[in-house]
Amino acid sequence: MAKExxxxxxxxxxxxxxxxxxxxxxxxxxxxxxVVSEINKKxxxxxxxQVPVKVEVDTETKDFTITLGTPPASAxxxxxxxxxxxxxxPKKDLVGNMTVEQLKxxxxxxxxxxxxKTLKEKSKEIAGTARSMGITIEGKRVEEFVKELNEGxxxxxxxx
Numbered sequence: 001m002a003k004e005x006x007x008x009x010x011x012x013x014x015x016x017x018x019x020x021x022x023x024x025x026x027x028x029x030x031x032x033x034x035v036v037s038e039i040n041k042k043x044x045x046x047x048x049x050q051v052p053v054k055v056e057v058d059t060e061t062k063d064f065t066i067t068l069g070t071p072p073a074s075a076x077x078x079x080x081x082x083x084x085x086x087x088x089x090p091k092k093d094l095v096g097n098m099t100v101e102q103l104k105x106x107x108x109x110x111x112x113x114x115x116x117k118t119l120k121e122k123s124k125e126i127a128g129t130a131r132s133m134g135i136t137i138e139g140k141r142v143e144e145f146v147k148e149l150n151e152g153x154x155x156x157x158x159x160x
Contacts, residue, residue, distance in 0.1 A: 004061045010053050012046030015039040028057045030064050038066055049075050054093055070113060073129040076106045087134025096135045100157045102135055103127065119158050120149065 008022045015021060020090070025032050035055060043051045052069030073085065081096045089117045107114070107123045116122035124146055131142035138145060150156065 004057045004059055006055045006057070008055075009050045010043060012041060012043040013040050013051050014047075014049050017042070019090070020113055024055070026061075028059060029090055030057050030062050032149050035064055035066070038064075042066060042068055046071060064118060068121065070110050071131055073106065073110055074125075074133060075135060076109055077126070077135065078129055086132070090132055090134035094134050094136055096133075097129055097139055098135055098137050100138055103130075104158060120155070123158055124149065 006021075007026070008020055010021070017032045017036055021036065021039075022032055025035055035046055039053055039055075043053070049071045051071055054067040054069070055064055056067070057064045077083075077098070078085070080102050081098060084090055085095075087093045087095045103123055104119070107126045109121060110126065111119075111122060114122040114125050116125055127137060127142050127146055127149075130137060136142070136145075139149070149158075
């Protein structure tokens with residue numbers, strides 16, 4: 001049972017049989033149209049973002065499995081807030097504000113690749129990314145927000 005793995009970056013919902021995907025799948029004998037359709041279904045919620053995709057093909061049975069990575073936290077934050085880019089100088093120039101609900105949404109999207117044990121701990125990781133991008137949370141600098149988070153002010157939203 002030989003398996004071949006193809007790893008590529010695809011814009012969410014826009015996979016095609018054109019390079020790089022088609023030529024990589026062709027020699028493996030799988031139905032390229034099926035693979036492309038499945039990738040587009042799975043990546044539809046990431047429209048406009050580059051998504052890491054891993055396609056594993058069993059070369060004997062021609063069965064395939066598709067595994068999605070998640071875009072970087074910064075890309076999710078930019079999409080959620082409608083930003084083109086983060087701040088070039090995040091200590092002085094703030095470029096956006098995120099609500100706790102938006103923070104929770106992004107944290108849940110990235111949950112599998114974050115190190116924290118609880119949603120609250122994982123939220124702090126995303127908050128750190130927001131800080132480095134010049135983004136406030138609930139109108140507060142991230143340091144102040146994390147202090148309030150530690151005090152339990154947002155436990156009702158983050159389910160702790």
